[in-house]
Amino acid sequence: MDNLAIARVLAEIGDLLEIKNENPFKIRAYRNASETIAHHPDRVAALAPAERLALPGIGKDLAAKIGELVDSGAIAYHQDLLQEFPPTILDLLHLQGVGPKTVALLYHQLGIRTLDDLEAALREGRLRGLKGMGAKKESQMLRALEERTRVAGRRLIAEAYDTAAALVATLREEAPGAVIALVGSLRRGCETCGDLDILAAGAPATLMEAFTGYRQVERVLAHGDTKSSVRIWGGFQADLRLVPGPSAGAALQYFTGSKAHNIVLRDRAIQRGFKLNEYGLYRVDDGALVAGETEEAIYEALGLALVPPELRENRGEIAAAEARSLPQLIVQQDLRGDLHMHTTATDGRADAWAMARAARDSGLEYIAITDHSKALAMANGLDERRALAHAREIRALDGRDDLGGLRVLAGIECDILPDGRLDLAADCLSELDIVIASVHSALDQDESQMTDRLLRAIECPWVDVIAHPTGRRILRREPSRARMDVVFDSALAHGVALEINCQPDRLDLDDGLARRARDRGIGIVIDTDAHSPTALGNLRWGVTVARRAWLQAADVLNTRPFDSFRASLRRNRGAR
DNA sequence: GCCGTTTTCGGCCCGACTGTTTTCAGTCG
Numbered sequence: 001m002d003n004l005a006i007a008r009v010l011a012e013i014g015d016l017l018e019i020k021n022e023n024p025f026k027i028r029a030y031r032n033a034s035e036t037i038a039h040h041p042d043r044v045a046a047l048a049p050a051e052r053l054a055l056p057g058i059g060k061d062l063a064a065k066i067g068e069l070v071d072s073g074a075i076a077y078h079q080d081l082l083q084e085f086p087p088t089i090l091d092l093l094h095l096q097g098v099g100p101k102t103v104a105l106l107y108h109q110l111g112i113r114t115l116d117d118l119e120a121a122l123r124e125g126r127l128r129g130l131k132g133m134g135a136k137k138e139s140q141m142l143r144a145l146e147e148r149t150r151v152a153g154r155r156l157i158a159e160a161y162d163t164a165a166a167l168v169a170t171l172r173e174e175a176p177g178a179v180i181a182l183v184g185s186l187r188r189g190c191e192t193c194g195d196l197d198i199l200a201a202g203a204p205a206t207l208m209e210a211f212t213g214y215r216q217v218e219r220v221l222a223h224g225d226t227k228s229s230v231r232i233w234g235g236f237q238a239d240l241r242l243v244p245g246p247s248a249g250a251a252l253q254y255f256t257g258s259k260a261h262n263i264v265l266r267d268r269a270i271q272r273g274f275k276l277n278e279y280g281l282y283r284v285d286d287g288a289l290v291a292g293e294t295e296e297a298i299y300e301a302l303g304l305a306l307v308p309p310e311l312r313e314n315r316g317e318i319a320a321a322e323a324r325s326l327p328q329l330i331v332q333q334d335l336r337g338d339l340h341m342h343t344t345a346t347d348g349r350a351d352a353w354a355m356a357r358a359a360r361d362s363g364l365e366y367i368a369i370t371d372h373s374k375a376l377a378m379a380n381g382l383d384e385r386r387a388l389a390h391a392r393e394i395r396a397l398d399g400r401d402d403l404g405g406l407r408v409l410a411g412i413e414c415d416i417l418p419d420g421r422l423d424l425a426a427d428c429l430s431e432l433d434i435v436i437a438s439v440h441s442a443l444d445q446d447e448s449q450m451t452d453r454l455l456r457a458i459e460c461p462w463v464d465v466i467a468h469p470t471g472r473r474i475l476r477r478e479p480s481r482a483r484m485d486v487v488f489d490s491a492l493a494h495g496v497a498l499e500i501n502c503q504p505d506r507l508d509l510d511d512g513l514a515r516r517a518r519d520r521g522i523g524i525v526i527d528t529d530a531h532s533p534t535a536l537g538n539l540r541w542g543v544t545v546a547r548r549a550w551l552q553a554a555d556v557l558n559t560r561p562f563d564s565f566r567a568s569l570r571r572n573r574g575a576r
Numbered sequence: 577g578c579c580g581t582t583t584t585c586g587g588c589c590c591g592a593c594t595g596t597t598t599t600c601a602g603t604c605g
Contacts, residue, residue, distance in 0.1 A: 029577035
């Protein structure tokens with residue numbers, strides 16, 4: 001049982017308890033535990049009971065319930081709740097504007113248990129007369145039902161960012177003197193995003209009209225003096241909050257989150273005799289303002305160094321900020337090379353020269369061209385003969401004047417076949433400058449097959465890097481079932497580096513795995529896997545993952561100067 | 577249900593907007 005499966009059951013218990021109108025703090029306990037487990041780097045199912053008990057927010061009771069779930073596949077308490085409420089009732093809870101109280105009311109008064117039930121009841125006017133149900137509520141629910149499928153779920157950060165950046169640019173034109181910033185999960189650099197949170201500090205009240213009147217707005221969901229929500233064409237919800245200029249820092253902090261980070265911070269404020277909200281940090285005694293204009297001042301007043309937004313997840317950053325031991329996070333300018341990209345030789349859109357030129361123009365000092373191998377027939381993958389001929393052409397680009405002296409390595413992205421063999425012969429791989437190996441097929445292998453497959457690839461002496469190690473596609477495909485802790489051990493022993501792939505729907509390794517790999521001492525590379533010159537711009541998303549993984553420049557091999565990077569490759573270290 | 581530099585009991589983060597209300601409950605972030 002993987003962490004997400006455990007987390008889902010605990011979250012479901014939380015939802016059901018909420019419908020049941022249970023103690024809100026008990027509900028929070030289940031949700032906290034769910035979050036903790038979803039983000040835990042190790043398989044919680046494989047932990048000893050005492051180790052589970054040591055996890056934050058997991059006490060005797062929850063540890064026992066998790067044990068029950070892992071051992072028997074179910075939690076009796078959960079099953080009992082599902083006797084009381086049908087599981088389909090949870091779909092209702094996720095409708096916009098419908099919360100636990102409404103769900104309970106609908107269920108108890110009208111026996112509504114599914115979305116279809118609700119729609120039928122609405123159309124028959126059966127909600128009228130229920131407490132708190134008026135005409136507007138009725139049409140709000142009907143609209144939520146219609147929109148449910150279209151706007152359901154989350155979106156990739158890259159997609160959200162473009163939409164948000166355009167909106168922010170428009171608002172800045174409206175209020176040039178104000179602080180206008182993206183906040184929320186986008187500012188923290190989360191891989192997906194549910195809505196676009198925007199903050200304006202010190203802006204005139206007319207900015208709100210500019211926001212609700214933005215040309216891309218499909219519908220205004222809420223419209224107040226300090227807070228409004230709109231639906232953007234294409235399905236995003238955007239929220240704008242207006243605060244006074246002197247509250248800029250407090251509001252930035254508050255709305256950036258995460259919720260877990262903020263709860264800890266506010267608790268810390270209370271312990272020190274303060275109160276923290278989106279307007280400032282106040283002394284409880286006399287209500288005096290202590291800090292508010294900058295985030296840094298707020299953290300300082302709480303005895304903390306400023307925590308970078310990407311780390312605000314309550315995963316150890318508070319303790320590090322207190323000890324003044326926060327990492328100096330990597331920035332995009334630290335990267336000197338990109339070791340994974342494709343050309344027209346296989347499924348890329350541009351030839352090697354054009355990719356090299358674009359890389360040079362973006363400021364890189366070196367690249368590796370790594371087209372696909374023959375197993376990827378669909379992509380016109382290279383066999384040994386073509387791979388070596390391609391390599392000769394690529395090497396002819398190395399250091400050329402019209403490429404500004406860019407160093408160009410001839411490599412390959414070699415498929416790892418289902419049995420773990422490499423797709424190309426060793427005497428071909430040995431001729432290349434760099435080999436990255438990756439899995440593109442048979443992604444549904446079981447745990448032992450996929451683990452053995454990766455181990456066997458790592459044992460091949462000519463493999464330098466494993467690309468997109470888990471094979472996940474965000475929002476579309478789960479990570480492979482490989483036991484990553486075992487894969488990490490082997491990668492470390494053999495000197496193989498692991499990739500953070502920058503394609504916005506891969507971001508693989510993810511932040512949690514990348515952090516753990518680094519902690520083990522494994523070399524990390526950040527690569528675009530670009531199939532076109534513009535895709536080289538995706539480097540920023542990989543850097544974002546690296547920052548969320550607490551990585552510093554020194555942890556990432558392609559921040560090194562070319563000669564040093566090259567010497568760090570497994571084939572050049574005599575590590576085989 | 578968790579947790580402890582005041583604690584093993586009694587706390588647990590905070591505020592805005594909407595709709596249906598005549599002072600507030602529900603929802604959301």
